Amino acid sequence: MRRLEIIGVEGLGEIGSGDPLGRLVVEACERQGVTLRDGDVLVLAQKVVSKSEGRAVDLHTVTPSAEASRLSAELDGKDPRLLELILRESRRIVAKGRSTIVVETHHGFVCANAGIDLSNIGTGRALLLPADPDGSARRIRDEAQRLTATALGVVITDTFGRPWRLGTTDVAIGVAGFAPLIDYRGQTDPYGYELKASVTAVADQIAGAAELVMGKTSHVPAAIVRGCELPQHDGSAQELVRPAADDLFRGGR
């Protein structure tokens, strides 16, 4: 019987810049009586990773550029300091709504506001995505593996909207220790039909599954996903970024 378990990790406390997140998560698991096992995937919300990496910005220190001020007028008075940060964190603007801006970040992720968050960080402050979320995932994995002597996967999640469908889902912005895509192409179904377009974004499904226990307001910033049976592999979330040439919905300018 195939069975998967997702265990919320609580009691991490408020994370500050420089905090050793890998160790803190391992210790929080121990306090819960949860022993990490080979093959467990440790999932962390981007917020705690960004906080531990000092990615919080005091909006009062941000001077909007002319482009940010122009965008603010266009986007219903959206905070020009936030827009300045969004522009700094982006390669290009993909789309604009009434007060919404969707960009491609320097990592290649397409999301609203370059993933910059104003919630759960304190008034007048903004929290940027990690500069290198795959690197963050690798560091957290190294530390957690060293302390527990297990072979782990790590996923760093963020909450993205989607075209065509309402509501957000959590996706993987950082991955370490396994391949984020499972490629079934070339395999055949029970009728002998060759599977042609079957590549599963397993890391994104793990991210969304973990959100089911992490939630948005429940103080559960991490989770363990157990039972995925993914082989150890030197994977990264960069593999999830669709190349421009292969993208029917590139948009933008």
Added chain:
Amino acid sequence: MRRLEIIGVEGLGEIGSGDPLGRLVVEACERQGVTLRDGDVLVLAQKVVSKSEGRAVDLHTVTPSAEASRLSAELDGKDPRLLELILRESRRIVAKGRSTIVVETHHGFVCANAGIDLSNIGTGRALLLPADPDGSARRIRDEAQRLTATALGVVITDTFGRPWRLGTTDVAIGVAGFAPLIDYRGQTDPYGYELKASVTAVADQIAGAAELVMGKTSHVPAAIVRGCELPQHDGSAQELVRPAADDLFRGGR
């Protein structure tokens, strides 16, 4: 400690038109020694639902229209009979690639090939999405609840690609028994900041989580997701369809 469990349901056997899917899933659970509980979400792959509803089509019986033949020439010789079925199942074409066609189905879902599948159905046959997946979910729920005297949720899943990100994730095309969106708007974070854009597509995350045990070739066409703690509600997957006026990536013609 928040904990979620996902249990694969096997041994459903080959599903044929008219088979009572709700009863078959309940019986398969019993054979596995799994007793359904209040609050469990029963997840079923679209394929078994479509098969039980007689949505398989013999491609030899399909005569392509002029438009389907024209599209076939445009799309690298893609089977004009398949294109004919795609056009019949669609409201409009959203985008075309070299041999790819993305449409909006009559349900309002935006996906490749109108969700029509050639795998796991036998050579020369195609499998359409259920005509009314929310209705299918309600019927399966009614039957399973009647047999088990429990309050269940039901999700019917399909595998969709996404813009900007490689790989597919499973999403909900049919929902019964709970609200597919969790709306956090108006709630405040621990700092008192009001959450503004936080609506979570919990049904899609449940679909993706279930795929982690159902897989693509593993003969696990159903799963139980246990521990979501979703209140009983008369929800539907139609609530997940983003209204055109609210869509920055409508595309198409």
